[in-house]
Amino acid sequence: MAAAKTRASSFSRHLSTAAPSLGPGLKCGPNGTVLLSSGIPDLDKILGGGFPLGSLVMVMEDAEAPHHMLLLRNFMAQGLVHSQPLLYASPARDPRGFLGTLPSPAASKDDKSRGPEPDQEKGLRIAWQYKKYFGENQLNFDGQRDGKHEYSNEFNLRNPLERHFINGQRVDCVSIQDSPDLSILQDRCTTFLSQLPRNDGSISCAGRIAIQSFCSPQCVYSNMEWEMLSFIRSLKNMVRSSNSVAIITFPPSLLSPSFCKRWQHMADTLLSVKAIQDDDKELAQLLTGYQDMIGFLNVHKVARINTQVPLILEATTFSIKLQKRRYLVLECLNQAPVDGSSGNSDGTSGSCSSSSKTGNLDF
Amino acid sequence: MAKSICIALREGALEGELAPALTIKDSIASPFGLQVFDHVLSQLFSSILAGKSPSQGLILVSFSRSPSFYLELLKNKGINVASSDKRIHILDCYNDPLGWKDQIVEISSTVTVFREVKHMDKLFNSIIELGRGLVGGGKIRFSIAIDSVDEMLRRASVSSVARLLSNLRSHEQISSIFWLLHSDLHKARVTAVLEYLSSMVASLEPSHQLANGQRGDLENFALIKHNSKKGKFHVRFKKRNGRVHVMSEEVHMEQSGINFTPLTSEGAINQGLVPKVQFNLQLSEKERIDKANVVLPFEHQGDNGKPLQIYDGRRSLVDSKHERAVAVENVQTKEESESESESDMQRGEIIYYRDSDDEMPDSDEDPDDDLDI
Numbered sequence: 001m002a003a004a005k006t007r008a009s010s011f012s013r014h015l016s017t018a019a020p021s022l023g024p025g026l027k028c029g030p031n032g033t034v035l036l037s038s039g040i041p042d043l044d045k046i047l048g049g050g051f052p053l054g055s056l057v058m059v060m061e062d063a064e065a066p067h068h069m070l071l072l073r074n075f076m077a078q079g080l081v082h083s084q085p086l087l088y089a090s091p092a093r094d095p096r097g098f099l100g101t102l103p104s105p106a107a108s109k110d111d112k113s114r115g116p117e118p119d120q121e122k123g124l125r126i127a128w129q130y131k132k133y134f135g136e137n138q139l140n141f142d143g144q145r146d147g148k149h150e151y152s153n154e155f156n157l158r159n160p161l162e163r164h165f166i167n168g169q170r171v172d173c174v175s176i177q178d179s180p181d182l183s184i185l186q187d188r189c190t191t192f193l194s195q196l197p198r199n200d201g202s203i204s205c206a207g208r209i210a211i212q213s214f215c216s217p218q219c220v221y222s223n224m225e226w227e228m229l230s231f232i233r234s235l236k237n238m239v240r241s242s243n244s245v246a247i248i249t250f251p252p253s254l255l256s257p258s259f260c261k262r263w264q265h266m267a268d269t270l271l272s273v274k275a276i277q278d279d280d281k282e283l284a285q286l287l288t289g290y291q292d293m294i295g296f297l298n299v300h301k302v303a304r305i306n307t308q309v310p311l312i313l314e315a316t317t318f319s320i321k322l323q324k325r326r327y328l329v330l331e332c333l334n335q336a337p338v339d340g341s342s343g344n345s346d347g348t349s350g351s352c353s354s355s356s357k358t359g360n361l362d363f
Numbered sequence: 364m365a366k367s368i369c370i371a372l373r374e375g376a377l378e379g380e381l382a383p384a385l386t387i388k389d390s391i392a393s394p395f396g397l398q399v400f401d402h403v404l405s406q407l408f409s410s411i412l413a414g415k416s417p418s419q420g421l422i423l424v425s426f427s428r429s430p431s432f433y434l435e436l437l438k439n440k441g442i443n444v445a446s447s448d449k450r451i452h453i454l455d456c457y458n459d460p461l462g463w464k465d466q467i468v469e470i471s472s473t474v475t476v477f478r479e480v481k482h483m484d485k486l487f488n489s490i491i492e493l494g495r496g497l498v499g500g501g502k503i504r505f506s507i508a509i510d511s512v513d514e515m516l517r518r519a520s521v522s523s524v525a526r527l528l529s530n531l532r533s534h535e536q537i538s539s540i541f542w543l544l545h546s547d548l549h550k551a552r553v554t555a556v557l558e559y560l561s562s563m564v565a566s567l568e569p570s571h572q573l574a575n576g577q578r579g580d581l582e583n584f585a586l587i588k589h590n591s592k593k594g595k596f597h598v599r600f601k602k603r604n605g606r607v608h609v610m611s612e613e614v615h616m617e618q619s620g621i622n623f624t625p626l627t628s629e630g631a632i633n634q635g636l637v638p639k640v641q642f643n644l645q646l647s648e649k650e651r652i653d654k655a656n657v658v659l660p661f662e663h664q665g666d667n668g669k670p671l672q673i674y675d676g677r678r679s680l681v682d683s684k685h686e687r688a689v690a691v692e693n694v695q696t697k698e699e700s701e702s703e704s705e706s707d708m709q710r711g712e713i714i715y716y717r718d719s720d721d722e723m724p725d726s727d728e729d730p731d732d733d734l735d736i
Contacts, residue, residue, distance in 0.1 A: 063555070063558060063559040064599070064601050064607045065601065065605040065606070065607065066605060067605055091529075092533075093530075093533070177526065217521060217522055217525035217526075217529075217556040217559065217560070218522065218525045218526040218529045218530075219522065220522055220526075222522050222525075223520070223521065223522060251559060253555045253558075253559065254552065254555055254556055254559060256552070275601075275605060275606065275607045276605075276606050276607070277606065277607050277608075277609055278602065278606040278607060278608040278609070279608070294604055294605040294606060295605055295606075
């Protein structure tokens with residue numbers, strides 16, 4: 001990011017000569033943003049490095065599966081490992097209890113065998129003019145791999161996080177079940193974020209806010225739709241002017257459709273999780289690795305801060321798998337090999353018409 | 364399947380988990396909800412009596428039917444309530460829910476009258492108190508059956524009912540809980556809330572949908588008659604690993620009660636949204652090794668720069684070792700051919716049929732050179 005770097009495009013942000021010094025768990029992202037890790041290395045890669053500071057992430061839950069808890073656990077554990085202050089709000093009576101279920105970082109990288117990096121096309125020389133734009137991304141990925149144990153950890157969901165991570169620092173828990181309106185939560189968020197103001201200088205630490213099941217029906221305020229929306233808007237504004245990332249999960253089936261849309265528009269990064277039906281023969285025929293999948297993750301929106309250029313993903317749906325039943329991985333969906341003897345393909349093996357029934361295939 | 368529901372309720376919650384909760388949902392088109400509720404109730408209670416369940420007692424909160432009905436029901440099923448009154452207790456919210464009557468004649472010792480159904484927290488306290496009275500304190504668990512949640516929703520807000528149910532689920536002494544809901548009495552959001560709070564949803568649907576909901580039509584009359592005796596029973600289980608298990612059965616109403624049979628015809632398979640699927644363009648380890656081993660069919664190629672003979676279908680490989688007199692300048696050493704036939708299993712095979720023997724082997728010329736544009 002020094003001034004000596006050649007410009008990649010005609011329009012590029014003129015950055016100051018020295019990169020700001022960043023605390024642990026933070027790295028520089030494109031367009032002058034600073035990123036922090038989501039706790040899931042695959043998700044970081046999909047989103048282009050991580051969550052940018054100042055963004056609001058919203059996760060749409062599926063009422064039939066608890067996968068949003070996996071995302072939250074990894075997010076919170078990553079913050080605690082990096083000693084980042086954390087505010088956690090949930091509709092449970094005792095939110096502190098949830099901290100006991102956070103995973104601990106995996107021991108070493110060697111026991112996890114991963115496929116080869118897809119961008120390591122060393123044997124293939126691509127002679128195209130866009131190679132100069134790739135240079136920036138390549139740098140990012142290299143940096144990520146070397147300093148991976150610093151920026152982003154693999155979490156072993158079977159082992160609980162050590163006590164000293166939780167006890168030693170600023171971890172604040174709020175129960176949102178009984179509060180008649182959102183003023184308590186609002187105040188807690190304001191106090192939390194006032195400790196993390198954004199200056200132009202170095203960022204010593206960034207904070208994380210995790211709000212689980214925000215419009216959960218047990219909460220007294222859950223039918224006050226306008227109040228909830230204005231809370232989200234004020235949270236988004238506060239987060240934008242501070243060094244933190246807020247993640248809110250909510251079940252969209254419990255909101256009226258118009259409010260559900262409004263909430264989705266509020267998000268900078270919008271993800272959703274979906275449950276998978278057990279023993280679904282059609283799905284098993286269609287996808288490889290169906291047996292190991294526990295759910296789907298959809299990326300609807302990726303944060304665009306300081307830029308008008310959207311990040312266009314190759315795929316927006318990923319399968320959630322637990323590798324060795326401990327590590328959360330996200331994989332692209334791959335079509336299962338078409339059985340040549342079934343004879344129905346008509347040479348159109350590209351389409352999914354190998355089965356005679358047509359399902360709701362979204363192309 | 365009804366059996367699996369009963370088993371799940373019987374087994375109850377594991378340590379540290381929320382108690383399994385069942386919603387039985389029906390509608391006017393298929394109104395067997397109460398009968399299904401009775402069935403599940405009697406099954407669960409007999410398992411409790413037989414000692415098959417970690418739950419030691421059952422609290423029945425009755426809103427829509429009188430407690431004496433339930434006592435009769437259990438007697439008809441062969442369960443002697445008098446001897447088992449230490450195991451079941453009925454919270455009567457039917458006779459005087461709002462406390463209008465001055466005096467209530469007590470029906471039996473197993474029934475307690477509750478008069479403040481508008482206050483969900485008081486209801487919660489009563490349920491817990493009764494349960495503790497039944498099984499004692501500590502870690503001993505009991506189950507709860509709620510006659511119908513509709514009556515609760517009539518008098519209290521959705522969020523207070525939701526709070527009651529989720530607090531019951533997370534209470535350490537509750538083993539399992541189930542309730543009945545008539546889905547057409549409420550807005551869709553209410554049904555969604557109750558489904559959100561439960562771990563199993565059993566819904567009753569008519570076996571044949573009525574055309575346009577017109578009920579006066581003669582053709583539909585037969586369907587209505589059919590629907591009043593039979594229906595479909597769908598269950599969605601939320602499993603611990605995050606997957607959803609869907610099952611279907613047919614349900615028949617008979618004099619003696621209700622019967623569940625497996626589906627006769629092919630039921631509609633749940634078609635969830637199948638997302639956009641890509642081809643797997645990456646190679647696995649084995650595939651990469653195979654790819655490296657494939658010999659491409661250019662006759663100039665060779666391992667050591669020597670020309671290589673490719674099997675071209677006119678001669679067998681074995682013969683080629685002996686028939687050296689061919690009009691091809693390919694030379695092959697014995698070791699090479701042996702190793703080739705041995706390693707044939709690992710290598711991919713390219714089957715290349717030469718057009719004619721006169722053809723010169725691949726030259727280095729670019730065939731595009733003779734294009735005259």
